[in-house]
Structures are given as C-alpha cells and as structure tokens.
Amino acid sequence: MALFGIRFDLRNPAFAGVSSADRYQAAIDMSEWADQHGFVTVILSEHHGSADGYLPSPVTLAAAIAARTTNIRINIAALVASFHDPIRLAEDVAILDQISRGRLDLVITNGYVDSEFAMFGRPIAERARRTVDMVETLRAAWTGEPFEVGGRRVHVTPSPCQPGGPKITMGGSSEVAARRAARLGDGYMPSSPALWEHYRDEAIAVGKPDPGPYVGGDTSVVHVAADVETGWKELAPYAMHEMNAYGEWMRSAGLEGVGGYEPIADVDALRATGQYRVVTPAELVEEIRAKGPYGFTLLHPLVGGLPPDIAWSSLRLIESEVFPALD
Secondary structure, eight states, X not given: OOEEEEEEOXXXXXXXXXXXXXXXXXXXXXXXXXXXXXXXXXXXXXXXXXTTOOOXXXXXXXXXXXXXXXXXXXXXXXXXXXXXXXXXXXXXXXXXHHXXXXXXXXXXXXXXXXXXXXXXXXXXXXXXXXXXXXXXXXXXXXXXXXXXXXXXXXXXXXXXXXXXOSEEEEEESSHHHHHHHHHHOSEEEESSGGGHHHHHHHHHHTTOOOOOSOOOOOOOEEEEOSSHHHHHHHHHHHHHHHHHHHHXXXXXXXXXXXXXXXXXXXXXXXXXXXXXXXXXXXHHHHHHHHTOTXXXXXXXXXXXXXXXXXXXHHHHHIIIIIXXXXX
C-alpha cells in the first residue's frame, strides 16, 4: 500500500500573479482532496518576514484544514521555539488538537534565519535554550494540571484531545541538535539523513528504545505532467525561486547544501541537482512501486509559488492515472 503526504509553505512571489487569498484557498482545497484520497499527512511549514509571503502562522492554517478534513494527520514542521510564547502556544495547540480530534503532530526546532530572530527581537544565541524551555513547558501544560513556570502558577485549559498532547518531534541541522532531540523529543526530523545516527546513538545511550535506521524521505519535489519538457517549462521559474530562496537562507546560516538547497544560476543546473523532477504518471507509478509496499511519496503541489491551476493539473493526473495503477 503506497503512502502519500502533501506539503504547503504558501510562498507566493509576485511573478506568480496569484492572490494570497486564492493560494490559501487552494491549499485548503488540496488538503481536503488529499484527505479524500487517503493521504496520511499534510505538512505545514513556518518562516517569517519573507518577501514572498512564506507561511508565518501554520497553526491558523492548520485549524482551517482540520475543519475541512477527517482522517489525514496534520503535521506542523516546524515551529521555531524562539518566536512563540510557550503558554500561548500551549493553548493554541490544545484548541487545534481538539478541532482536529487528535490528528495533530508538531516539530519544534531552533531556527536558523538571522533576519527572523531580529524581527522578533530574540538573540539567536539563546535559541537552543528556548527550544528546551518550549518543549518542557508544552509537556507540563498538556498534563491538564497546574504547574510552575517562571515563578508563576499556570493552568492551561482545555487539555489537548490527545492525552498528554501531540507528539513532539524535534528538528535540527547538527549533531548537538540530534542528541538533544533524543533526550527531549518523541522523534527527530534531521535536515540531513547523516545526522540520524547521532540521534539513534543518543537515544540508546539514555535508555530509550532503538529507533532503528533512518526511514524518512528527502526534500525533493516531483511534478507530474503528460509531457516532461512541457512540465519543466511550467515548473522551472517556481522551482528556481524556491531553490534560491532556501539556498540563500542556508548559505547565510553556514548550512549551504543542507536539505539539497544551494543557490543555482540556471535551469540546467537546477535539473542536474535532482532536487526537482518532472515525471509522467507512468514514471511516477514505476518509482512508487520500486519503493515497496509502504513506500512514502510527498507532494509539494504549490512549490515555489506554482499557480494553483498548474498544481491541480498535476494532482488530477495523479488521481486519474497514478492511483488506479497502484490499486
């Protein structure tokens, strides 16, 4: 049984010619479509102050998606701890978990974009401590009992739908972050698969069950088209935009190449990276079958600001030609 997920970050560069309202509506509609087709997760990301409107409030969008879906899990990946008040976030997430009837998962991370820390007036040097404080506060808040924080007595009500609150996975781009995730988190989402062994080693060292080898996917994007070259003409400007936007953030943070992102000069170089691929429905079927019975495929239909009509054309090809071939 092939497994599918869908991801949104709502980048909306001006050259796309799409209103923000139309893009947000498309993301909600596509999430409902994914739910109807048995997708296992919808993933929402967070960044702030981006010129292309990158989604700054995934909790708000997640609530809209939760109200339009029934079974699909909603994964916010990731919330940057430094940019949120822990008690306020504990309340918001508890309500979101109730709206979704316990379908919420969270990734909490340190963050890495200097301009975002400046925007919120948070020293980037404090990010690791704030992440630890956030995870500890959320867990205490979601017990349903009063607790002490900063010399104050706090009682967060109502509790989340899931007893003890949503699962907290931790993100990170270094060995230190991987080992911290093993000590504090319920799971780890590495920016590079090579970091997994540090997480696994630390989990075993602190007495947790061996999480086993890394089974996560990558960050590559697949776009489906009846003709590959036509599909590339549709995708290329938006894929270039995403690659270079992430690439500049990564380079500024000293993380160039992490997650497959680096500044790229032209479309030929972009295609050569393999980070973005255009395939026919038949080629996608072949790829999915090669992954085995529980292979996971993550779709990013609005990648880089791709207009919704083009994104829907890819999803409809998957619906009409890929799903039936996998039955």
